[in-house]
Amino acid sequence: MSAIPERATGEIHIRGGVRLQGKVKVQGSKNAALPILAATILVEGESCLKDCPKISDVYRMLRLLQSLGGHVRWEGEGVCVSTGSITTQDMPEDAITGMRSSLCLLGALLAKCGSIVMEYPGGCVIGERPINLHLQALEQMGVHFCEEEDRICGQAPEGLHGADISLALPSVGATENIILAAVTARGRTRISGAAREPEVEALCRYLNACGARIDGIGSSRLEIQGVRLLHGACYRIPADRIVAGTYLYAALGTRGCILLEQAPCRHMQAVIRMAERMGAICQETGEGLYVQSLGELISPGVIRTGGYPGFPTDMQSVALAVCTMAQGETRIEERIFENRFRVADPLRQMGADIQQLDSHSLLVCGNSLLRGQRVEACELRGGAALVVAGLLAEGETIVTGCEFIERGYGNICKDLRELGARIYSV
Numbered sequence: 001m002s003a004i005p006e007r008a009t010g011e012i013h014i015r016g017g018v019r020l021q022g023k024v025k026v027q028g029s030k031n032a033a034l035p036i037l038a039a040t041i042l043v044e045g046e047s048c049l050k051d052c053p054k055i056s057d058v059y060r061m062l063r064l065l066q067s068l069g070g071h072v073r074w075e076g077e078g079v080c081v082s083t084g085s086i087t088t089q090d091m092p093e094d095a096i097t098g099m100r101s102s103l104c105l106l107g108a109l110l111a112k113c114g115s116i117v118m119e120y121p122g123g124c125v126i127g128e129r130p131i132n133l134h135l136q137a138l139e140q141m142g143v144h145f146c147e148e149e150d151r152i153c154g155q156a157p158e159g160l161h162g163a164d165i166s167l168a169l170p171s172v173g174a175t176e177n178i179i180l181a182a183v184t185a186r187g188r189t190r191i192s193g194a195a196r197e198p199e200v201e202a203l204c205r206y207l208n209a210c211g212a213r214i215d216g217i218g219s220s221r222l223e224i225q226g227v228r229l230l231h232g233a234c235y236r237i238p239a240d241r242i243v244a245g246t247y248l249y250a251a252l253g254t255r256g257c258i259l260l261e262q263a264p265c266r267h268m269q270a271v272i273r274m275a276e277r278m279g280a281i282c283q284e285t286g287e288g289l290y291v292q293s294l295g296e297l298i299s300p301g302v303i304r305t306g307g308y309p310g311f312p313t314d315m316q317s318v319a320l321a322v323c324t325m326a327q328g329e330t331r332i333e334e335r336i337f338e339n340r341f342r343v344a345d346p347l348r349q350m351g352a353d354i355q356q357l358d359s360h361s362l363l364v365c366g367n368s369l370l371r372g373q374r375v376e377a378c379e380l381r382g383g384a385a386l387v388v389a390g391l392l393a394e395g396e397t398i399v400t401g402c403e404f405i406e407r408g409y410g411n412i413c414k415d416l417r418e419l420g421a422r423i424y425s426v
């Protein structure tokens with residue numbers, strides 16, 4: 001297989017009404033893999049990342065690393081990367097603007113090269129997604145940014161130095177960028193108000209395996225002592241808690257009974273507790289997460305998203321899809337991103353009763369009977385929510401815009417077929 005395969009994009013066809021049953025292995029985490037791949041820029045020698053998800057965002061990031069002179073080789077479910085000697089900063093523009101997490105190259109490239117010129121990153125259309133916190137923190141570490149219309153230009157002529165950084169918001173991306181900038185900077189960096197997401201923890205653990213000195217992992221106060229050199233390491237990308245949560249809610253919605261092999265239960269507590277309130281029995285076993293529906297689907301009343309360990313914003317759309325069929329009303333409060341309710345429209349097309357209360361909240365009147373329709377995905381998690389809605393609906397649902405879903409799910413159709421769903425992509 002070539003290092004970076006081309007992916008076909010198209011439609012997903014689903015015949016709803018099948019109870020999910022069986023077991024499926026949960027893929028590696030997208031949001032853990034991407035910053036870790038960016039981190040390989042800082043590392044001398046090869047790193048082997050096991051269970052790296054085969055998703056389009058990863059292929060894009062690998063293409064960016066190759067364009068910088070890096071070497072990439074797949075070995076079964078893992079990818080081996082050596083990016084240490086960067087020859088150019090000439091990265092393909094479409095790979096940057098197509099993916100929000102190309103932003104983590106900012107911290108890594110500044111640390112490695114002392115300068116950066118890159119297009120503004122893209123990503124899902126789920127809000128304004130400013131990058132002020134990233135830039136302010138890097139400025140504190142010695143970077144001078146100059147304003148250009150659609151490019152980020154930064155220079156640290158004397159290299160990066162440690163700083164005491166207090167984040168006004170626990171931004172995941174900003175925390176990761178600061179970590180990437182700090183691990184080889186001169187002196188000590190302290191971050192207060194850091195994001196505590198498991199993917200930040202994974203980045204820290206990988207970097208420490210490479211010789212970095214990061215303390216306070218998993219907490220909102222990180223302390224990083226810069227080191228001169230990082231060496232390659234083998235690291236297993238943790239399983240994806242959002243993919244696991246998607247299949248958990250699909251099983252709940254179809255009144256199914258499934259085993260999610262290797263599900264990262266420790267990091268899914270808010271999602272598991274919510275599923276239990278809605279009528280699931282969830283049991284954490286040595287093999288993963290066992291989920292059984294009790295038959296009735298009950299509204300949890302309110303779902304309020306929040307930073308980890310709160311209910312993840314990336315699960316909000318999938319939960320919304322399931323709530324449309326639950327008994328009772330559910331208020332959905334999105335507290336991380338604005339504009340994250342775009343999936344409400346196609347769900348209404350399928351028969352859901354959803355009212356927008358204000359820019360951050362929806363009221364879902366349950367008990368709807370969803371009907372299969374042709375609907376369009378316009379972002380990653382909303383797209384997955386439409387697939388779940390299709391599993392719950394009567395008749396055939398066709399989801400278009402599948403390239404968004406492929407950004408984060410290696411093969412959602414195959415996974416769901418393993419659970420008995422009638423689903424295929426064309």
Ligand code: UD1
Pocket residue numbers: 031034100101127128129130131132133134135169170171172173174195197199313314336337338
């Ligand atoms: C990451 C995840 C994304 C997830 C999100 C929240 C990756 C690749 N993406 O996105 O899947 O939905 O965390 O868990 O890991 N903000 C600012 N200024 C900044 C940066 C952020 O105001 O400089 C705001 C954002 O607009 C948003 C909030 O902070 O309202 C959280 O964003 P952030 O945690 O940075 O999300 P991402 O890192 O982009």
